Amino acid sequence: MLAEIITIGDELLIGQVIDTNSAFIAKELNKIGVSVFQITSVQDDKNHILQAFKDAEDRVDIIIITGGLGPTKDDITKKTIAEYFDDVLVRDASVLKNIESLWDRYIRQTLLQVNIDQSLVPSKATILMNKLGTAPGMWLEKQDKTFVSLPGVPYEMKTLIVNDVIPRLKAKYHCPFILHRTLIVYGLGESTLAARIESWEDALPKHIKLAYLPNIGKMRLRLSAKGFDENKIKEEVQEQINKVLPLIEKEFFGFEDEDGNEEAVVANRLTKKGKTLAIAESCTGGKLAQLFTAKAGASNYLKGGVVAYATQSKIDVLNVPEALIQEFSVVSAQVAEAMAQNVLKLYKSDFAIATTGNAGPTKGESNAEVGTVFIAIATKKGIFSEQFNFGNHREKVINKAVNKALEMLQKQIFKN
Amino acid sequence: MLAEIITIGDELLIGQVIDTNSAFIAKELNKIGVSVFQITSVQDDKNHILQAFKDAEDRVDIIIITGGLGPTKDDITKKTIAEYFDDVLVRDASVLKNIESLWDRYIRQTLLQVNIDQSLVPSKATILMNKLGTAPGMWLEKQDKTFVSLPGVPYEMKTLIVNDVIPRLKAKYHCPFILHRTLIVYGLGESTLAARIESWEDALPKHIKLAYLPNIGKMRLRLSAKGFDENKIKEEVQEQINKVLPLIEKEFFGFEDEDGNEEAVVANRLTKKGKTLAIAESCTGGKLAQLFTAKAGASNYLKGGVVAYATQSKIDVLNVPEALIQEFSVVSAQVAEAMAQNVLKLYKSDFAIATTGNAGPTKGESNAEVGTVFIAIATKKGIFSEQFNFGNHREKVINKAVNKALEMLQKQIFKN
Numbered sequence: 001m002l003a004e005i006i007t008i009g010d011e012l013l014i015g016q017v018i019d020t021n022s023a024f025i026a027k028e029l030n031k032i033g034v035s036v037f038q039i040t041s042v043q044d045d046k047n048h049i050l051q052a053f054k055d056a057e058d059r060v061d062i063i064i065i066t067g068g069l070g071p072t073k074d075d076i077t078k079k080t081i082a083e084y085f086d087d088v089l090v091r092d093a094s095v096l097k098n099i100e101s102l103w104d105r106y107i108r109q110t111l112l113q114v115n116i117d118q119s120l121v122p123s124k125a126t127i128l129m130n131k132l133g134t135a136p137g138m139w140l141e142k143q144d145k146t147f148v149s150l151p152g153v154p155y156e157m158k159t160l161i162v163n164d165v166i167p168r169l170k171a172k173y174h175c176p177f178i179l180h181r182t183l184i185v186y187g188l189g190e191s192t193l194a195a196r197i198e199s200w201e202d203a204l205p206k207h208i209k210l211a212y213l214p215n216i217g218k219m220r221l222r223l224s225a226k227g228f229d230e231n232k233i234k235e236e237v238q239e240q241i242n243k244v245l246p247l248i249e250k251e252f253f254g255f256e257d258e259d260g261n262e263e264a265v266v267a268n269r270l271t272k273k274g275k276t277l278a279i280a281e282s283c284t285g286g287k288l289a290q291l292f293t294a295k296a297g298a299s300n301y302l303k304g305g306v307v308a309y310a311t312q313s314k315i316d317v318l319n320v321p322e323a324l325i326q327e328f329s330v331v332s333a334q335v336a337e338a339m340a341q342n343v344l345k346l347y348k349s350d351f352a353i354a355t356t357g358n359a360g361p362t363k364g365e366s367n368a369e370v371g372t373v374f375i376a377i378a379t380k381k382g383i384f385s386e387q388f389n390f391g392n393h394r395e396k397v398i399n400k401a402v403n404k405a406l407e408m409l410q411k412q413i414f415k416n
Numbered sequence: 417m418l419a420e421i422i423t424i425g426d427e428l429l430i431g432q433v434i435d436t437n438s439a440f441i442a443k444e445l446n447k448i449g450v451s452v453f454q455i456t457s458v459q460d461d462k463n464h465i466l467q468a469f470k471d472a473e474d475r476v477d478i479i480i481i482t483g484g485l486g487p488t489k490d491d492i493t494k495k496t497i498a499e500y501f502d503d504v505l506v507r508d509a510s511v512l513k514n515i516e517s518l519w520d521r522y523i524r525q526t527l528l529q530v531n532i533d534q535s536l537v538p539s540k541a542t543i544l545m546n547k548l549g550t551a552p553g554m555w556l557e558k559q560d561k562t563f564v565s566l567p568g569v570p571y572e573m574k575t576l577i578v579n580d581v582i583p584r585l586k587a588k589y590h591c592p593f594i595l596h597r598t599l600i601v602y603g604l605g606e607s608t609l610a611a612r613i614e615s616w617e618d619a620l621p622k623h624i625k626l627a628y629l630p631n632i633g634k635m636r637l638r639l640s641a642k643g644f645d646e647n648k649i650k651e652e653v654q655e656q657i658n659k660v661l662p663l664i665e666k667e668f669f670g671f672e673d674e675d676g677n678e679e680a681v682v683a684n685r686l687t688k689k690g691k692t693l694a695i696a697e698s699c700t701g702g703k704l705a706q707l708f709t710a711k712a713g714a715s716n717y718l719k720g721g722v723v724a725y726a727t728q729s730k731i732d733v734l735n736v737p738e739a740l741i742q743e744f745s746v747v748s749a750q751v752a753e754a755m756a757q758n759v760l761k762l763y764k765s766d767f768a769i770a771t772t773g774n775a776g777p778t779k780g781e782s783n784a785e786v787g788t789v790f791i792a793i794a795t796k797k798g799i800f801s802e803q804f805n806f807g808n809h810r811e812k813v814i815n816k817a818v819n820k821a822l823e824m825l826q827k828q829i830f831k832n
Contacts, residue, residue, distance in 0.1 A: 014640070023428070048454075073610070132807070153630070155811060213432070
C-alpha cells in the first residue's frame, strides 16, 4: 500500500514555514504498514494542485493533502478538490454547528460569512470533524484510491490523523506490517562502521533494508522490513540484530525509541530508576532543558535548570567562584564542573549536567577558540568533564554539544 | 526563473527526519529572485530518482538536489546523476585532497576505500568544494537547465548554498527581484482580519500577492511581489502597506524580520536600547531561553534564565515563598509574578519574563485545568501578569505560551 503526502501553501515554497506535518504523517502511516512513496509541496495555485493530484493518483493508493483550508481568499484547496472530483460544495450542518460552538467558546466575536462558508464541503466528501478548529477534514474515494484533505495547522492535523484517518485506513485496506529498528552507535564514522559490518550487510536478506543515518556525534543504523506475518518479520529482524551486535559491541549504545528522540532514552531510564536531573546550560542556552520538557512526564525526573548565559550569572546564580573563572576562564573544565556540582546541589538532584563553551561566531568573554565546549557531569558520587571542539558553525556547535551531553548523560545513567 | 528542490532519502519518507533543508534553500533562492515551484521528497530508489529528475526538468529551470551522497551502499544519488546525464564517474584529485585533509584533522583513522571513492564524480560535473565534509557539491548543466547536487547534512548544504550555489546562479541567470514583507498582527482571527481589510485586498494590483499565515496567538499577513525594477517593486509594496496600516492600527505590531523569528524583534530592540533580559520558565521548560540563544548576539542582552520545573525548585532556586504557593497554588498569578520579580533580581536584568502553567496531559502538582498558563513580566518599574487557557494539547499549550510571552515582552519593551 503506497501513499503520497501533498502539502499545499506558498509559505512552504518560499521557506517561511518548515514542513513538519509530512514527517508526522509518514510516521503514523508507517505504523500501519502504509509506505510513503513521495512527498510533494506545491503552491496555492489551482492548476498546480490539480496536476499534483493527478500525478499522485497515478503513483499511489492513498493521497493525504494538508493545507489551504482556511477561510481566506488564498485558501483554495477545497474548491480545487471539488473541481477534481467533478463535484459541488454544499453546506454541512454538523460542520457549521462545530464552527458556531468553537466561536462561542473561544472567539466571542460576530460569526462572519467567511467562517460560515467553512462549512461548505464537496458533496461527495465524508466529514472528519475537526474539534480543534473550523476547517473540517475530508475523506473522498475514487475507485480504489483514497484522498484525505486535512487542515495544515499541526495539532489539528495530528488529532485528525490519529483519531480519524488511521482507523479508517486500517479498516479499508489490508496493510502489511512494517518494522523499523534503529541502533544507536557512537564513536564510529559512517565509512568505518560500514567497513566493520560489510560482510554482514552483504548477507542481509533482500527484504530487509539497511540505512546509515549519520548525525552529529553519532550514527544511527536502521533496519527496515515489511510483510504480512508480523511475528516472522520481527524474528527475522531480531536475528539480523543478533548477528550485527557482536561486531559493534563496544560502540553500540542502544535502540532508538519509536519517536527517535535521544532524550526519551534518558527520560525513560531516569523515570524507571526514580532518579532526578538538573541542568546548567551556558552555550546550549536552554536547549537541553527544552528537549526534556517538550514531552509529558518530564516532572517525573526533571527538577529544572539554569541558563547561566552571561558570565556574571554563573557567579550570581550558580555560585561559581569568581576566582575560578579568573584563573581558568569561563570556558574551562573547572567552571563546567563547578556549574554541574552547584546545580546538583541547588536542585537537590541525583544527576546534573553542565555545558560551557563558545558557540561563536566571535570569541566572546573567554579566549577559547570558537567551537570549544566543556561538558561536565555530576552525580552524588563524583564529577568529571570532557573538552570538545565542535567546529566553527554556531548551529553545529550547539547541536553537537546537546548530542554529546545526552550521550555522556546516558552512559552515566546506565552505569550508575 | 523557477526552481524545484528534490530531497532524497528514505529517512524523509518514513518520517524519521524532518526536511529542514528545503525551507532554507527556498528562502535563499527567493532572495535572488528564483521562485521555488515545487518541493519533492523521494526515496533512495534509482528509478524513482530518475523519474523525479525528468519531471522536474519538464517543470523548472533549476533543480537543487540534496541527500544521498554519503559513502555507504544506500547512497545512490551520484551514480543516478551520472546515469541521467549519460556520464561516467571519474576521480577528482581536488576532492580526494579535501577528503584526506579532513581525515587528517578530524578522524585520524585509516582512510578507507569507500571514503576514497567519495572523490568519484560525474565527469561533466563542476565541483563545489565541501570544506566541512567529504561529499562534494556538484553543478551540472543540460542546455539551459541547471542541476545542483548537495550533501544532505544541513550545515554542509547551507555553506555550499551561500558560498557557491547562489553566486553561480546569480551569474548565470538574469533574475527578477522578489520582495516579501510580512506584517505581524495580534488580536484578530483570520476571518475577522480578512473582513476588516477586504476592500483593500480586493483592490490589490494583480502582481502583489497576499497571504494569511495564522499562527498560534497571532496572524502574519504577507505581501509578495516580483519584478525586474527593484525600486518600483519596493515602492508599490510600501504604497499598499501604507494603505492597509490605518485599517489595523491597533492590532499591527511590527514587521517580521527576514528570518521570520519573533524573538529577533525582541533581541534587536533590547540590543539597541542596551537593556537586558532574564527568563524564569516552568511550563515552557527552557524553550524561551533556547529561542534567544540559538542566534549569535544573545550575550548582548540575555543574562540567562531559570527552568524552575519542579515546584520545589521554584522555592529553592527562585525564592518563591512556600506560603504563597500553598495559598494560591503553583499555577497562579501570584507565583508567576514572584518568579518574574525574583529572576529579575537574581540576574540583575532590566526585564524579566516568567511562565507557570499546566501543559498537560494530566493535572500535575496544581489543581489548575490543563492548558492554564500565567505569564508575568517584571521591569524595574513594576510587574503584571495575565492568565490564559491554551487548550488541551501539550505542544499547542507550550507554543502558545511561548508566542504569548514574546508578544507581552515585545509590547513591554516597545513601551519602556
